Amino acid sequence: MALIVQKFGGTSVKDRSRIFNVARIVANTRNAGNEVVVVVSAQGDTTDDLIAKAAEITGNPSSREMDMLLATGEQISISLLAMALQEIGVSAVSLTGWQAGFVTDRAYSRARIKRLDTERVESELARNRVVVVAGFQGLNRSDDITTLGRGGSDTSAVALAAALHADRCQIFTDVEGVYTADPRKIPKATRLKEITFDEMLELASLGAQVLNNRSVELAKKYGVELEVLSSINPIPGTIVKEETKVEGMLIKGVAKDDNVAVISILGVPDVPGMSFKVFSLLAQRNINVDIILQSSGDAGKKDLIFTVPLGDAESAMAVLKEHRNRFGGGEITVNKDCAKVSVVGAGMQSHPGVASHMFEALGGQNINIHMISTSEIKISVIIDKADADRAVAAIHDAFIQ
Amino acid sequence: MALIVQKFGGTSVKDRSRIFNVARIVANTRNAGNEVVVVVSAQGDTTDDLIAKAAEITGNPSSREMDMLLATGEQISISLLAMALQEIGVSAVSLTGWQAGFVTDRAYSRARIKRLDTERVESELARNRVVVVAGFQGLNRSDDITTLGRGGSDTSAVALAAALHADRCQIFTDVEGVYTADPRKIPKATRLKEITFDEMLELASLGAQVLNNRSVELAKKYGVELEVLSSINPIPGTIVKEETKVEGMLIKGVAKDDNVAVISILGVPDVPGMSFKVFSLLAQRNINVDIILQSSGDAGKKDLIFTVPLGDAESAMAVLKEHRNRFGGGEITVNKDCAKVSVVGAGMQSHPGVASHMFEALGGQNINIHMISTSEIKISVIIDKADADRAVAAIHDAFIQ
Numbered sequence: 001m002a003l004i005v006q007k008f009g010g011t012s013v014k015d016r017s018r019i020f021n022v023a024r025i026v027a028n029t030r031n032a033g034n035e036v037v038v039v040v041s042a043q044g045d046t047t048d049d050l051i052a053k054a055a056e057i058t059g060n061p062s063s064r065e066m067d068m069l070l071a072t073g074e075q076i077s078i079s080l081l082a083m084a085l086q087e088i089g090v091s092a093v094s095l096t097g098w099q100a101g102f103v104t105d106r107a108y109s110r111a112r113i114k115r116l117d118t119e120r121v122e123s124e125l126a127r128n129r130v131v132v133v134a135g136f137q138g139l140n141r142s143d144d145i146t147t148l149g150r151g152g153s154d155t156s157a158v159a160l161a162a163a164l165h166a167d168r169c170q171i172f173t174d175v176e177g178v179y180t181a182d183p184r185k186i187p188k189a190t191r192l193k194e195i196t197f198d199e200m201l202e203l204a205s206l207g208a209q210v211l212n213n214r215s216v217e218l219a220k221k222y223g224v225e226l227e228v229l230s231s232i233n234p235i236p237g238t239i240v241k242e243e244t245k246v247e248g249m250l251i252k253g254v255a256k257d258d259n260v261a262v263i264s265i266l267g268v269p270d271v272p273g274m275s276f277k278v279f280s281l282l283a284q285r286n287i288n289v290d291i292i293l294q295s296s297g298d299a300g301k302k303d304l305i306f307t308v309p310l311g312d313a314e315s316a317m318a319v320l321k322e323h324r325n326r327f328g329g330g331e332i333t334v335n336k337d338c339a340k341v342s343v344v345g346a347g348m349q350s351h352p353g354v355a356s357h358m359f360e361a362l363g364g365q366n367i368n369i370h371m372i373s374t375s376e377i378k379i380s381v382i383i384d385k386a387d388a389d390r391a392v393a394a395i396h397d398a399f400i401q
Numbered sequence: 402m403a404l405i406v407q408k409f410g411g412t413s414v415k416d417r418s419r420i421f422n423v424a425r426i427v428a429n430t431r432n433a434g435n436e437v438v439v440v441v442s443a444q445g446d447t448t449d450d451l452i453a454k455a456a457e458i459t460g461n462p463s464s465r466e467m468d469m470l471l472a473t474g475e476q477i478s479i480s481l482l483a484m485a486l487q488e489i490g491v492s493a494v495s496l497t498g499w500q501a502g503f504v505t506d507r508a509y510s511r512a513r514i515k516r517l518d519t520e521r522v523e524s525e526l527a528r529n530r531v532v533v534v535a536g537f538q539g540l541n542r543s544d545d546i547t548t549l550g551r552g553g554s555d556t557s558a559v560a561l562a563a564a565l566h567a568d569r570c571q572i573f574t575d576v577e578g579v580y581t582a583d584p585r586k587i588p589k590a591t592r593l594k595e596i597t598f599d600e601m602l603e604l605a606s607l608g609a610q611v612l613n614n615r616s617v618e619l620a621k622k623y624g625v626e627l628e629v630l631s632s633i634n635p636i637p638g639t640i641v642k643e644e645t646k647v648e649g650m651l652i653k654g655v656a657k658d659d660n661v662a663v664i665s666i667l668g669v670p671d672v673p674g675m676s677f678k679v680f681s682l683l684a685q686r687n688i689n690v691d692i693i694l695q696s697s698g699d700a701g702k703k704d705l706i707f708t709v710p711l712g713d714a715e716s717a718m719a720v721l722k723e724h725r726n727r728f729g730g731g732e733i734t735v736n737k738d739c740a741k742v743s744v745v746g747a748g749m750q751s752h753p754g755v756a757s758h759m760f761e762a763l764g765g766q767n768i769n770i771h772m773i774s775t776s777e778i779k780i781s782v783i784i785d786k787a788d789a790d791r792a793v794a795a796i797h798d799a800f801i802q
Contacts, residue, residue, distance in 0.1 A: 016457040050477070056417045057481055058488040065487070068495050069480035072473035076451070079470035080458055086466070087459040094469050099544060120544070143500060143521070 002167040003125075004029055007039040007135065007157035011174055012231040013077045014044030022231060023084040025172070026130055030090055035125050037164065039135040039157040040081055042073025063108035067137075067147045071097070074134035074153075082132045092130040095120065098145065100131075102138030102156065110149035111138060113156075116163040133160065151212025158215045162222035169224050171211060172231035177238035178203065178210055181254040181396045185389055188396060192252060194239045199252045200226075202344040202378045216240065250354070251345040251399040256392050258339035258385050260290070261313035262370065265304045265320065267330030277326055278304060281319050287312040291340070291373040291380060301328065305371065307382060310336060338370065339388035342380040343395055354399075355379050361398035367391050403568040404526075405430055408440040408536065408558035412575055413632040414478045415445030423632065424485040426573070427531055431491055436526050438565065440536040440558040441482055443474025464509035468538075468548045472498070475535035475554075483533045493531040496521065499546065501532075503539030503557065511550035512539055514557075517564040534561065552613025559616045563623035570625050572612060573632035578639035579604065579611055582655040582797045586790055589797060593653060595640045600653045601627075603745040603779045617641065651755070652746040652800040657793050659740035659786050661691070662714035663771065666705045666721065668731030678727055679705060682720050688713040692741070692774040692781065702729065706772065708783060711737060739771065740789035743781035744796055755800075756780050762799035768792050 006029065008022050022040075030036050050069050054061045061069075078094035085092035101117030124131045135153025140146050148155055154171060161169035178200065181189040195203075197220035204213045210228055219226050219240065229237025268274055279289055292306040304327075308316050313334050320332050348354050355372075358379055362369060367390065371382035383391055407430065409423050423441075431437050451470050455462045462470075479495035486493035502518030525532045536554025541547050549556055555572060562570035579601065582590040596604075598621035605614045611629055620627050620641065630638025669675055680690055693707040705728075709717050714735050721733050744759055756773075759780055763770060768791065772783035784792055 019458065053477070053481060054484060057420065057484045061484045062487055065480045065483045065495060068483075068497075069477060072476045075473045075476070076454070076470060079466045080454060082466045082469075083455060083458045083462045086463055094466055096469075096546075145497075 001033050001035060003035040003037070003164060005037045005039065005157050005161040005164070005166045005169045006172060007153060007170065008041070008172045008231060009153065009174075010041040010044050010047070010077075012172055013040055013081060018231075019077075019080055019084045020088070022081060022172075023088055023090070025231065025234075026085060027088055027090045030130055036130045037121060037125070037160055037166070038081065038130060038132045039153055039160060040074060040077045040132065041135050041153040042070075043077045043080075046073040046076065064144060067108045067111075067145050070147050071134070071137045071145045074136055078132045078134045085130055085132070090130055091128055092132055093124050094132040094134075095124070096134045097137030097156070098139035100133040100160070102159070104138035104140050104146045104148070106140045106142070106144075106146070108144075108146055111140065111146035113138060113148070113159050116159055118160075118163050121160070121164065151214060154212040154215035155218060158218045158222075158224050158226070161224045162218065166224070168227055169219065170227045170229060170237075171215075172229055173210060174230070174232070175210060175228075176230040176233055176235060177228050178240070179253065180251070180400045181392055182256065185256075186254070186393055186396050188400070190400065192238045193236075194241065195252055196346055197240060197242060198377055199344050199346055200240045202342070202375070203253050203255050211240070250348065251343050253344050254392050254396045254399070255342050255344065256339060256388050257342075258388055259310045260307045260338060260340050260382070261310050261316075262305060262307050262335040262338050262382060263313070263316060263320070264333045264335075265327060265330060266332075267301045268304050268327045270300050270302045274302075274327055275304065277323075278320070279306075281323060282308070282316055285312075285315060285319060287316050291371055291382065293371050293373075301330075307338075307340065307371070337385045338382050339385045339391075340380050340382055341388055341391045341395065342378050343399060344378045346377050348377055348379065357398055358395055361394040362391055365390050365394045367394075402434055402436060404436040404438070404565060406438045406440065406558050406562040406565070406567045406570045407573060408554060408571065409442070409573045409632060410554065410575075411442040411445050411448070411478075413573055414441055414482060419632075420478075420481055420485045421489070423482060423573075424489055424491070426632065426635075427486060428489055428491045431531055437531045438522060438526070438561055438567070439482065439531060439533045440554055440561060441475060441478045441533065442536050442554040443471075444478045444481075447474040447477065465545060468509045468512075469546050471548050472535070472538045472546045475537055479533045479535045486531055486533070491531055492529055493533055494525050495533040495535075496525070497535045498538030498557070499540035501534040501561070503560070505539035505541050505547045505549070507541045507543070507545075507547070509545075509547055512541065512547035514539060514549070514560050517560055519561075519564050522561070522565065552615060555613040555616035556619060559619045559623075559625050559627070562625045563619065567625070569628060570620065571628045571630060571638075572616075573630060574611060575631070575633070576611060576629075577631040577634055577636060578629050579641070579654070581653065581801045582793055583657065586657075587655070587794055587797050589801070591801065593639050594637075595642065596653055597747055598641060598643060599778055600745050600747055601641045603743070603776070604654050604656050612641070652744050654745050655793050655797045655800070656743050656745065657740060657789050658743075659789055660711045661708045661739060661741050661783070662711050662717075663706060663708050663736040663739050663783060664714070664717060664721070665734045665736075666728060666731060667733075668702045669705050669728045671701050671703045675703075675728055676705065678724075679721070680707075682724060683709070683717055686713075686716060686720060688717050692772055692783065694772050694774075702731075708739075708741065708772070736771075738786045739783050740786045740792075741781050741783055742789055742792045742796065743779050744800060745779045747778050758799055759796055762795040763792055766791050766795045768795075 082094040104111035135156040226240040483495040505512035536557035627641040
């Protein structure tokens with residue numbers, strides 16, 4: 001008898017028929033002789049509806065009250081799913097985040113899980129019940145409800161799987177697994193049987209919206225084997241784990257992220273500590289800097305070029321301009337019409353041909369490369385946003401075909 | 402500095418403008434130098450919407466899961482009201498039922514409050530915050546969410562007022578207080594300045610939908626002074642307390658309840674224990690029997706006539722017919738076209754003229770009386786439903802006008 005944690009997102013429980021679809025998947029897993037813990041998100045548009053309710057009251061809600069409000073979304077879906085399971089003859093019980101033992105820090109709206117007291121979940125499992133747990137939420141040490149922020153339900157599921165020493169954590173989504181590229185854009189994209197945690201992390205951070213990064217990091221840390229699979233099409237999905245079998249294919253995927261802006265600071269004095277001055281300003285405002293490129297300009301000067309998330313571009317520009325005198329007073333510009341396209345695959349660095357093969361594919365399409373960044377398992381380029389879809393198709397053709 | 406508990410129902414917080422209306426009432430009370438604890442119900446139709454969601458899943462939801470679902474309604478309204486209070490500059494914090502310390506028994510959907518741990522509420526008050534508490538809900542000893550059933554938010558408010566030794570518990574409603582009759586039907590109806598707990602209990606149980614009976618019983622038990630007042634019109638309402646000043650008026654109100662059915666069992670053997678057989682069958686099914694009339698029929702037989710809530714009439718008839726042989730096998734009939742009309746006032750029994758004056762008023766309108774029931778503070782008659790409104794008007798004219 002295995003213990004399996006199954007996570008279903010908001011779309012998977014958005015209405016009556018989808019809830020019963022989930023109930024049948026859970027029932028099949030249970031009837032195959034497994035213990036099952038289910039983690040669910042809020043139904044479809046519930047979270048947006050709740051945010052709209054708050055927006056009617058205030059433009060600046062307290063994050064504590066916002067978490068109190070939003071946590072009702074999952075509480076609704078867990079009770080409905082438990083009812084559906086009972087309706088089809090499966091013994092089930094729903095638990096909120098705090099009932100399931102999620103203890104978090106005090107950071108409302110983006111809380112981190114500090115501890116998971118699994119006593120209640122284990123006692124319900126011992127009573128032969130399917131346990132339906134509210135994802136995305138917990139309780140801080142003041143007994144106040146917190147939420148885990150974006151992708152929080154994935155994180156809840158992985159944390160439960162780790163704490164319960166589950167045999168597998170299945171993340172059900174609208175896609176059938178992890179693909180070599182976005183299958184809606186690249187018809188030739190193929191589903192991967194397996195992928196490593198690190199490859200998945202790179203793909204996720206590069207804009208492949210399959211799994212939340214925090215959940216993959218947590219799975220890697222605790223060695224929780226993940227499976228990404230479809231809640232609609234009952235076929236095996238993609239396994240995410242530490243080591244994968246050699247599959248012949250070096251490149252695991254091509255990803256596009258057009259949520260980037262490129263900021264350039266020209267004529268920065270070429271003295272020690274200058275980069276720190278720039279990037280600490282951004283870090284204080286919680287702005288993540290991704291690719292950084294530093295080029296030498298005139299004598300004693302350099303240019304600093306880097307990417308930030310598109311949504312942070314304006315506030316980054318504001319703070320940089322305010323302090324422009326601290327780094328030379330030169331021109332500061334932002335380019336919001338760009339995209340990051342990346343290839344991901346373990347062991348890439350030992351195959352020097354990958355980069356040139358990628359650049360050849362882009363050159364063949366007359367696509368200009370603004371920036372290049374490489375790591376052990378990925379190569380990213382910044383190009384014009386208008387070229388991004390053509391770039392993904394050309395690179396996919398070149399590597400995966 | 403007084404401590405005041407204020408309770409607002411679902412209509413009072415149904416949308417943005419009503420929420421801010423409530424926030425201003427609370428702010429005024431706070432700014433007048435009082436400590437304020439606010440108890441709110443779920444917004445407008447939220448509870449009905451949640452019940453409809455459950456009904457899509459199953460015709461027979463588990464009451465535990467139903468309470469888990471319904472408790473989200475108040476959690477939404479407390480967070481929105483706390484946001485509105487903060488928006489107008491009032492320091493506030495919302496607490497769910499379990500955070501506010503409501504410990505109940507295990508009876509889902511109609512739980513009774515066993516204990517109230519006020520530590521958290523008191524510590525928030527000590528931090529100069531308005532405390533916004535979710536009514537209608539609590540937690541049982543298994544750490545599962547329960548709801549208190551119909552009128553539960555009134556009960557929550559009174560229980561909090563009792564436990565906190567509040568100076569007053571204000572119940573805000575859509576009416577401006579307790580009236581001598583339904584003011585929508587009887588234009589001459591007048592608002593009472595004061596009424597005793599017992600009078601209020603009789604009026605509530607007789608269909609005057611102002612205050613829930615459980616909350617009045619609780620207020621009487623713990624000596625909590627209640628005030629029923631309007632959330633729209635800021636005028637003093639009706640005070641409900643143990644002793645009222647002599648006001649000259651003996652009759653405090655005329656109430657109508659057309660949610661009744663009269664059941665007749667004819668030819669019941671006139672032997673000891675027969676009534677118990679009948680009424681224990683109904684009690685086992687949680688059907689409340691109100692007025693009971695027993696008349697002698699043929700030799701050795703009697704007729705048993707009694708009222709039940711209209712909604713329970715069918716199930717009462719089913720169980721009685723199933724066991725008809727246990728009480729004589731005679732005819733069992735139900736009349737659903739009737740109503741109960743009552744006059745309420747303390748000390749009525751020492752004024753024998755009240756009953757005859759009431760019957761005179763009904764006779765003057767040619768209204769036939771089917772059943773009569775009297776207590777220390779009320780006289781009720783069962784009449785045809787079609788006559789009910791005329792009966793209320795005639796009695797009100799006779800006694801109060």
